[in-house]
Amino acid sequence: MSYRCADPSSLDFEERDPREGEARGRLVADLTTALELKESRARLWRYPPHTTGRRHADKAQEEVFVVISGTLTMLLGDPAERVDVGPGGVIAVEPGTPLQVRNETDGELVLFIYGAPPE
Numbered sequence: 847m848s849y850r851c852a853d854p855s856s857l858d859f860e861e862r863d864p865r866e867g868e869a870r871g872r873l874v875a876d877l878t879t880a881l882e883l884k885e886s887r888a889r890l891w892r893y894p895p896h897t898t899g900r901r902h903a904d905k906a907q908e909e910v911f912v913v914i915s916g917t918l919t920m921l922l923g924d925p926a927e928r929v930d931v932g933p934g935g936v937i938a939v940e941p942g943t944p945l946q947v948r949n950e951t952d953g954e955l956v957l958f959i960y961g962a963p964p965e
Contacts, residue, residue, distance in 0.1 A: 850880070850881045850882055851881075852877055852880040852881055854875070854890060857875035857877075857880060857890065858875060858876075859873040859874065859875045859890075859892060860873065860874055860875075860876075861873055862874060864897070865897070865898055868894075868896065868897050868898070869894070870894045870897070871894075871897070872891060872892065872893050872894070872897055872899065873891065873892040873894075874889050874890070874891050874892075875889065875890040875891075876889060877889055877890055877958075878964065883964070884964075885962060885963065885964065886960060886961060886962035886963065886964055887907075887960070887961050887962075887964040887965070888958065888959065888960045888961070889958075889959050890914075890956070890957070890958055891947075891955075891956070891957040891958075891959060892954060892955070892956055892957075893916070893947070893948075893949035893954065893955040893956075893957065894949070894954060895949060895951060895952045895953060895954065896949065896950065896951075896952075897948075897949050898946060898947070898948045898949070899946055899947040899948070900946065901921065901944060901945070901946040902944070902945065902946075903941075903942055903943060903944045903945065904939075904941055904942075904961070904965060905941060905942060905965070906941050906963060906965055907941055907961040907962065907963060907964075907965040908938065908939070908940060908941055908961065908962060909938070909939045909945075909959060909960070909961040910936060910937070910938050910939075910959070910960045910961070911931070911936065911937045911938075911939070911947070911957060911958075911959050912935075912936050912957070912958040912959075912960070913931050913932060913933050913934065913935045913936075913955070913956075913957060914933070914956040914957065914958060915933050915953075915954070915955070915956045916933065916949060916951060916953050916954055916955035916956060916957075917930060917931070917932050917933075917949070917950075917951050917953075917955065918930070918931040918932075918935070918937075918947065918948075918949070918955055918957060919931075919947075919948040919949070919950045920937065920939075920945055920946065920947060920948070921944075921945065921946040921948065922939065922943060922944070922945050923943060923944060924944045926944070926946070
């Protein structure tokens, strides 16, 4: 049996550039490397209040979003449909679906994102 474990307190979080009008950028920890994933990829994200990710569509990757804390707002599809997900909630997005991750609240959003195949 083989396994690896990653403790959030020991992960290195890197700041992503803040978008225009945002005071601070999003923070991301690479779980793919920490867990030595080969068939998928994973990241732990910390979104400060009122921050947004870029709108994009992954061509081949199915993604699963798990809300650890806070409230996730996603804009999905074209035209965009708003979906709000609270703590413990999970949302799966099929390849080719336009999406944007947003934290529209006054508190921090902590989000686990898992995708396969690795892209």
